[in-house]
Amino acid sequence: MTVIEATGTQERPGVIGQRLLRREDPALLTGEAKFTNDIQVTGALHLAVLRSPYAHARITSVDVSGALAVPGVRAAYSGADLTDQWSGPMPCAWPVTDDMKNPAHYPLATSKACYAGDGVACVLADNATAARDALDAIDVQYEPLEAVIDLEDALSDRVVIHDELGTNTSYTWNLLVEDHEGAVDEAFAAAAHTVSERYIQQRLIPMAMEPRAVLAMPQPFGGEMTLYSATQIPHILKVMVALTLGIPEHQMRVIAPSVGGAFGSKLNVYAEELLCVALARKHGVPVRWNEDRSENAMATIHGRGQVQRIELAADADGKLTAIRVRLIGDMGAYLQLVTPGIPLLGAFLYAGVYDLPKAYDFSCTSVFTTMTPTDAYRGAGRPEATYAIERATDSLAAKMGVDPLEHRRRNFIATDKYPYEAYSGLVYDSGNHDGAATKAAEMLGYDELRARQASQNVEGSTKRLGVGVTSYFEMCGLAPSRVLASLNYSAGGWEAATVRVLPTSKVQVVTGSSPHGQGHETAWSMIVADKMGISPDDVDVLHSDTAIAPLGLDTYGSRSLPVGGVAIAMACDKVIDKAKQIAAHQLEAAADDLEYAGGVFTVRGSPDKTMPLAAIAFEAFTAHNLPDGLEPNLEAQVTYDPPNFSWPFGTHMCAVEVDTETGHVDVLKYVAVDDCGVQVNPLIVDGQVHGGVVQGMAQALWEEAVYDTDGNLKTSTLAEYLVPAASDVPSITTGHTVTPSPTNQLGVKGIGEAGTIGAASTIINAVVDALSGLGVHDVPMPASPQRVWDAINSARINPNGGSQ
């Protein structure tokens, strides 16, 4: 893939900014990396879970006796058999409103199955084959009930899923910001232009290449329990498993070995994790479980799932004067760890990168359906918001007859307004939207494409060219703990780091972030090397084991660098400060006269008086001659709570050609200009952008979790759920601007989700742009060939119809 380097934008000597190859890759590429399911344990029993084939059914009886007759089977349980194992229901950590409705949800259902895939019984056997065979011998009697798969149908309470709640509505959450009462209504009444658009965010299946896997190992004495899990949140999982199973927290250890992708799907506390630990405790032997692909499609959380209504008001020049947003969020059958908060993570982004006065009216009502629970999926609320504002912006520009890029320029928050206090009260740290847009337009050849489009998209043309633009903001670096408190989130947003210089001057870094493909080991070693003037090869990064890294809040929400990475940099400062005290003592100089560079302290004005870090490390170890009162070690710990979110931004553009006879969309060129502040390793940044763009493009063109009216998932294998391969996506051209964040010492912002956030609306804007001459105003996602063809046909039949 083509990579265009940012030029002259990140001039910084040192290790930060170098394109170092990832140290993680040799083990991953040669198959040496150990994933949870690679860990061999003698005598472990294999768990298999029987899942409801019905989306919605009363369980009238469960008979596991047949399973017990299968050779190799040690135990079989219904949900009712295990109720004494749980100290409480499965956790939801984000009660977004005081009156949010949250049905009690246990690892196995007892009276009712609420989605196809809901666990109803389980088997323990000597091997996975016996466990699987035994599932077929369990007799469950169901009384099928009507499925609820449509969000507006769910809202009507025609069929109530959780009897004890009496309604399918979980909560309604409002954010009304007006500089005076009635400001939004007045702005709409006075607007020269308005648009009102409805978009569907289809359900997506995260489809991490490594399905989930769990291994619970009771220790022989003392009640301790070690849980290996393919998780992105070992620290949170430790606390939640301890609470849910009544295990004292100090006896619980969680290890996330190599984890093969997650995208938010492993940011959770899952039934199988709790079952393995509970059954390992009950039987006193290790218990393991490995998810198969179709289970992964049904029983691991889904992403997105929203009906969006967005209305924009603008003055005669197209300047935005008010925004109104109404969402229906699809929670699925139950609330998982952060399910209810996901649509609300977008609540602050529906104005995108635009200068909106205090006239913003957001409301989200979230409902239960008889489908797999939803939760975080790459971007989590923010791609949805970006999609809505960027699609609606194009509609507004089209209505006004203004070029969509020009229209955006009229509304961008000006660079000199940063730091910018938004309508919501949040402060955006830094931005240069016109800079990113201008760079993207140059890289795409925007003006040339517009000219080509005018000559190509003529009457009768069956190959129509479209150009798509998206300018986005991402709210990441989750999160300032006080802001999380205001959102009713049940935890903080800090991150912990320890930097430890060993006697031989090698450095150990202990991080509370928990990588699952991001390359933290490489990136964190670079931060330490840069700060301390040493080689990254002399830095080891320890993580993802709560016994080694007891403090942490894990990896999600593009938080690891702007929170966890900054904590490491701060710990380096503390180590250097302490080393300076030792060096001053040894060199008989004042600490203020010492300079540190390239791993060596020098006395200012006396260049021959030097002391390298290696010598200081050894002095700290022997403790033979330290300043009075100084503890004999060279290590520091920092727990950092960020003062603000970080706000990466950028502009993505693409050119597509639509075959109007078949509906096929060919993405000719895709340009991503992302500004994530200072880049620690531009190679990793490019990898994140490529992966993110492909995931966003996949939502736009391919992926959708499809349910039939009975609530059966029709896309439970990779033959039906269309994850694109390398052969399906175009070359991605990446470019960058660098606008450092002023809120942290590294100037970093985070890049994990940006590509996903920018890509979906870029593609759909281009598809609609290509077909605008045929009267098409919208194509729902994924814009499959059939959907594109349908959109062209309905525009032909009903030329005045639109997306309204």
Add this chain to the structure above:
Amino acid sequence: VIPAAFDYVRAGSAEEAISLVGQHGEDAKFLAGGHSLLPLMKLRLAQPSVLIDIGRVSDLSYIRDAGDHVAIGALTRHMDVENSDLLKQHVPLLAHAAHHVGDPQVRHRGTIGGSIAHADPASDLPATTLALGATYVAQGPNGTREIAAGDFYEGFLTSSLAADELLTEIRVPKMNGAGWNFQKFNRRAQDWAIVGVAAWRRNGDSGVALVNMGSTPVLATSVSSALARGASIADAAEQAAADADPQADLNASVEYRVHLAKVLTRRALEAASS
């Protein structure tokens, strides 16, 4: 992804394979490349009691010049069909279509005989060999017989092969001088076609077959008849779905499939005529 229990036997020759299937009866299945059967078994949609592995019957893997036709052993891998100079010279349509099967991993393991015997209407090679007027050779306990491709496909995943017969050879008439084209329309490169069209034209003759337009591969005889009557390509292509009985699925409604068949047939014939 754990199949139900099954027995496994390996055959050293076609004769042994046929003898083994005779012993084990209806619940036995031949295993060649395994790229159709094993996924079904892993989902427990197929639960044969015995797999008779013919993967090492080496004398069924060949591509030979047989005068007026090219003879292809049933165990020939897609990759070998795709890269065969003999086929590229005499039946380039088949070599080209083989290149569109699955992905490189599938093409290195999957076999032409396995694909045809599986009789999946969405597969590329059943329709392509049907368009080419191929003859299949089946070997049973009482010897071999020839089956015209047009008589082979009986329904979804069912063919006129008897349970104790093994498909051993595919005979494809040489098509030197014919114009040809293969259209495969799908959403991802590795997928089965939503609709596919294999077509050739030579002098007044033509052959057009459709992928995934019914429960079997479909020979679009109405298109060839129209062309023979002198109809324009555009008019003949309008007949593309006349012999088809397409079903709706996640990717396409019936109406859209019919439309695609017409568009792709027109494009295939235009390319085959240029």
